[in-house]
Amino acid sequence: MSDTTAAAAPETSPPSTASTTTTSPSQIRILTLNCWGLKYIAKHRAARLTEIGRRLALASPPPEIVGLQECWTQADYESIRQQTRHILPYGKFYFGGIWGAGLAILSKWPIEESSMYGYPLNGRPTAFFRGDWYVGKGVACARVRLGAGRHEVAEVFCTHLHAPYEREPNDSYICHRTAQAWEIAKLMRGAAERGHLVIGLGDFNMLPASFAHQLIQAHSPVRDAWQVVHPDSSVGAAIDPVEQQRGRPVPSAEFNITVNGATCDGRFNTWRWSKEEQKRLLKKGEEVEVDKDAPCPRGKRLDYIFVGDGGVGAPHKWSVQEVTLSMMERHPTLRCSLSDHFAVEARIVRSSEQEATTTEAPGDTAAAAAAAAAPAAPNTALTPETYDLIIAMIHKYVQRERSQRRWRIAHFVASVFVSIGCMVGVWWTGDHLPYVAFILLFVSTLNFGAGILDGLIGGLFMSSELRALKEFEWEVRNAKQIAEAAGGEGESKRME
Structure with a gap:
């Protein structure tokens, strides 16, 4: 890990008016939002992110831990930071990669430690x-001090997984996203084993029915906050086969917001409207109302808050x-949505506080009662068959990458011989046919440049990727052996 607290200390320090409390909170409000802050690409970026900061600052009740994704420029982060200092005096902007990580964490409580963990598998150059x-x-990892006690710590993990470009199981990047889900699950499990509150949030780019979603909840002691409160919510967009198999009617725009938690592609988000509707709204200034009862077949949930409690020596x-869902308001002057995603906001409470709330409010709905009774973490485990599925996925992807590596290295070797042939041709024709020599030189330069690029990708990047896949496979096989051994011991005890 890198980018530790020592380097981040000036940024995480609160203003002089802030006071550090030693009183542990009985509840925490958490918010996650993909800001869609792509520089030069995202429309009205600066105005939208400034408004996002203003909305956070005016929220009532205010969020206490916030995770932001696609906040690419530090200027946008500083704008949000400046506006929210009175409620979120601690913050960290995370650096990573060539263009940045796009991740930030804001907190009401001190950030004791910070690190940026880059995924070993993360797309292709x-x-x-x-x-x-x-x-x-x-x-983006942040250790937040909630109180003076040894276990009064929340470990916050903010992430943005690799985007899906095809539907599962035919997504060519599913192995990368599975490996990323495995990595963040390991980090959250380690935090739970230390007896700390675990908060995982971000744009996971996965459906609730996806393999990555199953993997995170099975490989770490956390629960999907939305499914805790809405256990019968959709597992995908209405047009997705996995959701169609449930035989449910196409949800309305309002139902997708209130029950299904559709943070993306819904009818209420102006960035998912047709070009004609966006033109009417943004260029002509016409007000375009959304029918809350209209069918919303494409709305889906990609943003999540996962919560788990360590339970190892923890007092609560x-x-x-x-x-x-929140951050659904439109920009006051532009009239567009603040981002192409909506925010997810959750409130978690300590068991003692939760029990009191349940006792005092017997008239709550069934969903609220189920949420109150549900533990923060199920402590489940993957089956051996699931491990085999991951291993098969790895092998399939390894075969693809090895084939790609052979072709790219072969292209590099071929480009060397082609360039040599072109140079020989220049030598023979340079004096008599200068235009032919120029063409040969031009072809040689382009050919050799492309060959070197393919050689670097095949020889360096793909070799590194294949080694990361070997590490991933070893971890999966090791976890499978441990699960099988534990299952065998359990079976022996039942037989006795």
């Missing part, structure tokens, strides 16, 4: 038009009390 490899995606347990 050849997909420059997608950019996942260049932005250095990873996990935490539970999810409520979860909602």
